[in-house]
Amino acid sequence: MARYLARRLGQAALVVAGVIALTFVVTRLVPGDPAVAYAGPKASPAELAAARARFGLDDSVPAQLLAYVRDLLSGDWGTSLHTRRPVALDLATAFPASLELVGAALLAAVVIGVPVGGLAARHRGRGPDLGVRVCSVLAVSVPVFWLALAVQTVFASNLGWFPVAGEYDNALDATSPLHVYTNITVVDAAITGNWPMLTSTLSHLVLPALVVAAYPAGLIAQMTRAALIEEAGHDHARMARALGFGETAVLTRFALRPALNPVLSLIALVFAYSVVNGFLVEAVFNWPGLGRYAADSIRSLDTPAIAGVTLLVALLYVLANLVVDLFQGVIDPRARAR
């Protein structure tokens, strides 16, 4: 286990190094002068020089990379050109909102995807299976920004079942102000017992979370179906049948847990993807997360901010993969022995 852990951590560190280098390269591809973008087009030569010195643009490229890595490690992720605040600080406020959205979405995706995949596996080759297959492929094929617009129009604007946009009702800032601990509004509202805020946030969360959940739910349903069918063909499932268990029990009580392993890995893979998909949904629902920050950064060609967002999401991906690899030991005792 210890050796496996060490090797796995080493791999992750290597990927992180590559991710940092690649992010650095992308930021250096910017046409035009970041110093000009920062100081403004009417800046005096002295101001420009100061800006250049500030971003280290006069150094050699390897020196810049080195400085970049050193700064990243010390928590200095650069200064946003449009908010003029440290990028790390911006990310620290925007990310929890995204995490809230994606966390809720993945939860919904598992809650929907696993049973639906199980239903398809139970009735494989028959009507429900085909229905699930069509729906799950539709879910992974739908353009998420369009789905967001459609869902918002129908369920918020026309039917009025849910709020149109935002993270919570802004009037609550006056009547039930929130004590911030984690920056994740749902969690903060729950631990401080701020019920008006909690219910408001939850109702604001439903539509965007379900839209973000569409893609992972489709994938999870397909993966669960495939994994369950494979497990149900293994000897231990035949043994369960020979012990008198019916097909439903074989799937839910014997095949499901070993089958969850690939599903878990899938969730890690799809986590970072969902954060980025969430960007588009955040833009539609005006959710104050990374997506809105990224959209603002894109509009103002704010390279440090974009690099920060990119790096953060890539690191999340690496981390999520690592966590799942380790977590698999909990689900599957065989992985622990490896």
Place this chain on the structure above:
Amino acid sequence: MTLVKVRDLVVRAGGRVISSVPVLDVEPGRCVAIVGESGSGKTTALMATLGLLDTAEVTGEIGVCGVDVATASPRRLREMRGARAALVMQSPRAALTPTMRLGTLMRRALARHGVTGREAARRAEDAVAAVLLDPALLARYPHEVSGGQAQRFAIALAIALGAEVILADEPTSALDVTVQAEVVGVLRRLRDERGLALLLVSHDLALVSSVADHVLVMRDGAVVESGPAAEVFARPRDPYTRELIAAVPELPEATP
């Protein structure tokens, strides 16, 4: 009462006959063996007996412990499986759910057949003792026990559920020689002491000659010879049976 009674069993897959058994009877306390090389249809016949072949087409008459497998409701079949006729598979550890402790599997199987609480604990304890297994192993996962232990646990499951007949598919071929003897010993003792019947599928003639009362020889999906074990081994009539017996250097004498 005849525990397993098969008449004119024919299993087809894709229109081709992959296994056919005209007559097979297993009486209480007896051991019937089906021998033949791999692909001869013997495992298929075994699984068909329990009604566990879902992809193939099965015709004929199959009675297991008074249940007509061909016509019984799924519910009656499920009540019969495990509790009256139990299966022991070839790869002992693969036959156990990897994410389930042995004790959990035992408890769930017993609960499935309506045995819970103190009675379940008593039965589990008795069964584990009957196969000479350390009760501490019940807290382990399948990958944490040896093949022989896993196989004896599979037999213990059958005992705990009160099975009258065990259908064993190559129960020893995945085990080391010394462990094989152990498992065979357990099976033979259960037959002698508890009157358990055994339908054994194997290509291991040494094993078969040491436990079987009756032998069916299968080749290419058909039974080529059937008779009392002593007679078949002493005076094989079919050339294929002779070939099989000749291929085994020395068949040990059946120990009493």
Place this chain on the structure above:
Amino acid sequence: MTTLALRRTPLRRLGDLARADVLAAVGLVVLVLIVLAALLAPWIAPYPDDGGAATHPAEALLPPGGDHWFGTDQVGRDVLSRVLFGARTSLFIAAAVLVVAAVAGVALGVVAGYAGGWARDVIMRITDVFLAFPALLLSLALAVVLQPSVTTVVVAIAVTWWPWYARLTASVAASVGRRGYIDAARCLGVPAPLIIVRHVLPNSLTPVLVQLSLDGGGVILTAAALSYLGLGAHEPTAEWGLMVEQGQTLFTTDWWVVTFPGLAILVTAFAFNVLGEGLRASLDPHRRPR
């Protein structure tokens, strides 16, 4: 003889597939129709000029009806015509991205898998790094630093997509390289490029084809998302993602402006996905249902 058989097999399998998997067959038919629509857009579009910069302010935002089946947009252009022309943009992007990604990825994958050793390690670690970025994210970052255009979209997405092909081909090449007859060929002095062309590439063909079909949907979705964010095609190009962006404030009042381009993306991605899945199920022997 062998090469002939290899070339014919996927086609014959396609026929089997249509019989075995209705959904995949539907996907194939839909895809063929979309490709035809894209190729023939100038001739079949009811108002070919509306695929470009034409404006008809007097006919703005007409609901779907006899003259305009899909209605008209905010400047009076026929939405159906623009959806048909949009197919050209989307399919061009998808084709360009997949060709670039597959060629680059297969080349690197063959080197990595066949050569093995440090070359393999270096290439595979690089693919790991690229795969750590969700495709949309890295394309987004690239599209920001490059100028927004269709070409940018192609470059940005291709940069994020090649590693999949590199991995796929590397594993095929590695498994082919281990086969006995390849060893024998190598010992006989058959040069490596010849072995790669004769044995490794034909064996990679099927998995790469499957992957291409599976990726078609993803590339279309990513391209549409980039355009939606204003990082891809721009006016007056007809592009589905851009059309959704331009009409998004009109959804409650003039639903057709947004609905039809969105449906076009959905249907195209769906067709690619069901076809790809069906191909994988029937061509990939390891995944064939038992």
